[in-house]
Structure formats: C-alpha cells, structure tokens
Amino acid sequence: MPLSSPIAVDAMGGDKAPEEIVAGARQASENHGIPVVLVGHPDKIQDHGDLEIIPALESIAMDAEPGSSVRKMKDSSLVRAAEAVRDGKASAMVSAGNTGATMASALLRMGRIKGVARPAIATLLPTPGSTSTVFLDAGANAECRPEWLVQFGKMGSVFAQHRLGISEPRIGLLSIGEEPGKGSPFVKEAYEEMSKASWSDEIFLGNVEGRDLMSDEVDVVVTDGFTGNVALKTLEGSLKTLMMALFTALGERPEAAKAAEVLSPELGELYNVFHPDSYGGAMLLGVKGVCIISHGSSTALAIENAIKVASEMVESDVVGNITSAVSEES
Amino acid sequence: MPLSSPIAVDAMGGDKAPEEIVAGARQASENHGIPVVLVGHPDKIQDHGDLEIIPALESIAMDAEPGSSVRKMKDSSLVRAAEAVRDGKASAMVSAGNTGATMASALLRMGRIKGVARPAIATLLPTPGSTSTVFLDAGANAECRPEWLVQFGKMGSVFAQHRLGISEPRIGLLSIGEEPGKGSPFVKEAYEEMSKASWSDEIFLGNVEGRDLMSDEVDVVVTDGFTGNVALKTLEGSLKTLMMALFTALGERPEAAKAAEVLSPELGELYNVFHPDSYGGAMLLGVKGVCIISHGSSTALAIENAIKVASEMVESDVVGNITSAVSEES
Secondary structure, three states: OOOOOOEEEEOOOOOOOOHHHHHHHHHHHHHHOOOEEEEEOOOOOOOOOOOEEEEOOEOOOOOOOHHHHHHHOOOEHHHHHHHHHHOOOOOEEEEOOOHHHHHHHHHHHHOEOOOOOOOEEEEEEOOOOOOOEEEEOOOOOOOOOOOHHHHHHHHHHHHHHHHHOOOOOEEEEEOOOOOOOOOOHHHHHHHHHHHHOOOOOOEEEEEEOHHHOOOOOOOEEEOOHHHHHHHHHHHHHHHHHHHHHHHHHHOOOHHHHHHHHHOHHHHHHHHHHHOHHHHOOEEEEOEOOEEEEOOOOOOHHHHHHHHHHHHHHHHOOHHHHHHHHHHHHO | OOOOOOEEEEOOOOOOOOHHHHHHHHHHHHHHOOOEEEEEOOOOOOOOOOOEEEEOOEOOOOOOOHHHHHHHOOOEHHHHHHHHHHOOOOOEEEEOOOHHHHHHHHHHHHOEOOOOOOOEEEEEEOOOOOOOEEEEOOOOOOOOOOOHHHHHHHHHHHHHHHHHOOOOOEEEEEOOOOOOOOOOHHHHHHHHHHHHOOOOOOEEEEEEOHHHOOOOOOOEEEOOHHHHHHHHHHHHHHHHHHHHHHHHHHOOOHHHHHHHHHOHHHHHHHHHHHOHHHHOOEEEEOEOOEEEEOOOOOOHHHHHHHHHHHHHHHHOOHHHHHHHHHHHHO
C-alpha cells in the first residue's frame, strides 16, 4: 500500500518542539523522500523548508489532562493531526507530545477497529544481536481485563510480522515465574485465556519474566498497561543510569579518557543500540489509522525514525492486517 | 545488639551449592570474624574448615513448590536454619535457595511480627554516587491490599535507616506518572492510604516512576510484590544485557581490546557497582528474625556479603525496630 497522502507530524508536541520536530520532519522528507505535512501554529513553526502546514492554533501541554484537553481543544495540533488521518488528508500521524492526549485524539477522531476491546501501545525493546522484542501494553490501559491480553498478543504479532519481519512470532505473558501457576490472580487468568485462544501464525510460549524482555527467546511480550509502563520505564532508566555511569567513569583518568577515545566506535554503536531515539517510536495498535508515539524528549533523529516507521506501517497495511486478525477471532 | 549466636547459612541452597556457599561462609568467618554455622547434609559439605554444621538431611529444590515442601521436609536445611533462629541457636539465617521456600520457612518457623499484615522482601537497587534505593515488595506477595503498602513503607524505612544510615527516608509509591491521580485503581487507593498514614521520621513523596528506582531522588520505593518482582528482574536483566553487550563489543577489534585493558579499573568498578552479588542480598521484613535472601546464582562473594549484612542487621536490631514501628501504628 503506497502512501496516498503525507505523514502528519505534530509540530507542537514534545519537550524540544517545535525546532527538533520540524528538523526531524525535514530530514525524513529530504533523506528518505517521505511526504510529510506539519501540524501546528503557522507563526510558531520556523524553517520548515518545503513542508506544508495544516494550521492548528492550540497545543496541548505535556502535562495536561488528556481526555478533557482533547475534548476542549478542538483546534489543537494533536486533534487536527488525527482528523487529517481520519479524513484521508494524511496517511499516518506522529507525535512526541502528551502520550495520553495522543491516544485520546487517535481514539476519538480515527476510532477503534471493530472488535478491538482496547487499543494498546506497542513499543520495541532492543535485543542485542537479534530482532527487537515487541512489548505491549506499554501504558495505554492502567487497568486491563485478562481477556484483553489475548488481543494484545494478536495485535502485537501482526506488528512484529510487519515491523520486524518475524513470520511466526513467539508470544510470552509477563509474569514472575515461568510456571503456569506463577503470578498475580490477574496473570493466572490471562494465562488461562491465552492458553485456550486460537492462534494462527503465533506461538504462545507461556510466562516470561522481566529478565527475558531483552532476550531473543521471545518476540512479543504482553502485559497490562500498568505493569508494562513500569517495566518500560525501569528498563529505560536502568540502561540510562548504567550508560551515564560508564561515560562518567571513562572521563575521569587521563589515560582512561584516551582509551575511551579509541573505543568511540564501539561505545557509539552501543549507545545507538540502546538509546530510545533509535527504535523509532511506539505504535498505538487498535485504532483505524497509523499513530506513532515518540518519546517526549525526542530529538530530530527520533522524529526522523518515527516518520520512517509510520511510512513503513502504512505501506505494509498493518492496520488492515490487525483488522483481519481481530475479526477472525470473533 | 552484639551477636549472641552465629549466623545460620543454608549450605544446600543456590545454584552453586554447596561449594560456593561454604566458601562464602568461610570468607565471612575468616575475613570479618563473623561467627557462622552451616546448615545442611554433613556428608555433602566439604572443606568447611572450623565451621560447625547443624545437620539437615533433606534439601528443598530450587524449583520445588514452596508451601508443601516446607510442610513436608521438616529436616530440610531451610527449615532447620529457620528453627535455629527461632530457638536462639542462630541469630540470623542466610539462604541462596528457593526464595518462596525461604520465606515460608521463616514465616512458619520464626513467625510474623505482631501487627504485620504480610512480610515483604526488601532489596537494594544500586544508585551510582549515592546511597542505594530500598525496594519492596520484591516478590513475597503476588497479590497485595493497598493498605499493606503503608506498612511496607514503614518497614522499608527502618531498613533504610539501619542498613544505609538514612535518618529521614523519603518514600515513593511506584506508579506510572507522578501526579496523584496516575496509576491503576490499586495504586490510587494505596496513594490515599499512604497520604493519610501517620509517619514518624519518614517523608512520603507521592508517586515515583520506574526511571526513579536508581536515582537519588527517593530512598524507599514501595509496590506490590508482582510489580516489584517484574521491575526488579527487568532492572537486573537490562543491566546484565547492556554490560554483556559492552564486554562483547570491547573484545572484537584488537585495538579495542587493548584500550579496554587500560580501562579495566573503571570497568571492574562499574561491574561491581551494578552486579547483584555486591549488594549483599535482600531481607525478608516482618518476621521475628533476620532472614537474608541471596540470589540463586550467588557466588562465594555474594554469600560473604549476605552474611555481613545479616550480622549488621542483628547488631542494629532491625527486627526490634520494625516491631516498634509497626506497633506504634496500631
């Protein structure tokens, strides 16, 4: 499915908006030839080159209450971006803004895919030497019902197939022990539901643990949005803490600093593999359109990657494939 | 409170038992003058030097079902170690064995401190450049009631005071956003309970996130045992993955390997700071005795550190102080 219309980029969302967002949008257009349209306040967007702008005079703050903001701020960049997708003026949306408001805009304006109980945020976790792990729900639903996790597994598998090229995704349920009886009552029920679900290409592995998230033993890990968000932030926080401790340690002794310089290709590569900017954003699965959620601290590179992912997801018709996968089940 | 009796070490528990456990016990005795008694099968314990043995002819497997094993295997090293503490023949117990069975032995043989709803596992998370973070419940209770988290906070604070010397511990509640309204229904209720609790020296900070676990913004983080275990294993898994990727990357180019050699003091130090063996084990808080739970993969060094911690916890009377803290509340 070729791009029939440009990718709508929320120019106002993110800690480094609009400058880094606009720069990333231009990079995606100039380096990869991806059509992009910016959404935001025309007076506040500078240096946008050839990129067109869909005007939106309001912007939802990073810490605003999502539901009410989206309902009230109809001329916000997020709401306008989601409308552009709904109306076919854009083929996907990308935002580094308020995550809750991005979800709410997508859900209210694009709508939910028929049969989807709840959309979920799927993110990628780096797995050195192997394909990344698809991890969901990374925070869309702080409270879940056990049976939703079956659907998260199906949507996550379609995402793994299209985003990572994994033909038979192996799905794990996040718990605190590998044996079926391990975990909270919620997880035990989810285990039951997932065991008796009918899978097509997927393989349900059973329980996996926090330490398996970055391993090549599993392709898709499902959990509720509370546990998922805690695990994701713990993972990102640990990587960042260790990476910073490493760089601090290497700069202290003059001989060490010199040796670290020799190692800069290795250290740079490591930094790239483990840095969130490289993964290209998370995707909200279950809505009628491609919605890529980038980190609040996104740099131009992160936005460029997020736009590339958005474009690939449109081209591989991930939304159509999720629609089929979900309808087969009911 | 000086040690009136030795530290009982479960010689049979752990992936590397009995060899590494016995070696660690001897190191604690020889390097730090801590009195230690081994608990286990006398025929299977070699090279125990001057250390005495409390005979226990059974041992509970790492993957055995905890409750029934402890009930049935009355002559197991874990049960005998807990009994030794109960009977005053030992002043604390240390095990790297089956965590659930260690908890069950301690709970059934030593008993629960009056007023404690549920014992919880408190572990330390490394915080570079600052005191570690006390994190609980790391897995004792897969299902919790919101009000238990208040008590976890109190027990964790006493532990932070005695283990880390923090006089006014700052307590955070693990959630998925800092604002009071963020989180699952369970966490929102726990937030209410913690807000209205009467604290003595402690300061309740409100919600913290996964990325704060290794920061110096908070001293004690409380959560339910399911989320806690997922977060702990995610944190340990991420650190291990990044550390391994680092060591792999540094060994590939000959020039890189040479530079890495120059950096060995820094890399060694980093490895130590972030390796679980250095923290000295987790502690089961809320039982009538000191019970230190060491990693299943504990080396001699990990056991030596765990025994040091056990001895410090006896000397600082952490159990007596938890008893007072809990009784003040009711």
